[in-house]
Amino acid sequence: xxxxxxxxxLAQQLGVSEDTLRRWNAARSGPPCIRAGRKIYYRRSAVQxxxxxxxxxxxxxxxxxxxxxxx
Numbered sequence: 001x002x003x004x005x006x007x008x009x010l011a012q013q014l015g016v017s018e019d020t021l022r023r024w025n026a027a028r029s030g031p032p033c034i035r036a037g038r039k040i041y042y043r044r045s046a047v048q049x050x051x052x053x054x055x056x057x058x059x060x061x062x063x064x065x066x067x068x069x070x071x
Contacts, residue, residue: 007033007040010047 010031011018024030025040031050033042 001041003044004041005044005047007042010042 005013007018007021011021014021021030021033021040025033031042031047033040035041
């Protein structure tokens with residue numbers, strides 16, 4: 001399981017709440033995840049790819065609208 005991270009651990013590392021990760025998942029705007037029983041896991045490489053994509057968008061000057069956030 002070294003290539004995977006749990007939802008609580010990812011939330012802590014990103015500095016967001018677990019609810020934020022849930023909202024991102026529902027809006028399909030966050031990193032992809034899988035469910036194993038009652039637990040949610042994220043592949044570490046997929047999270048890194050997602051962060052890299054966000055960085056590229058930011059550097060290109062293209063800002064993504066946040067779901068439910070300020071416009």
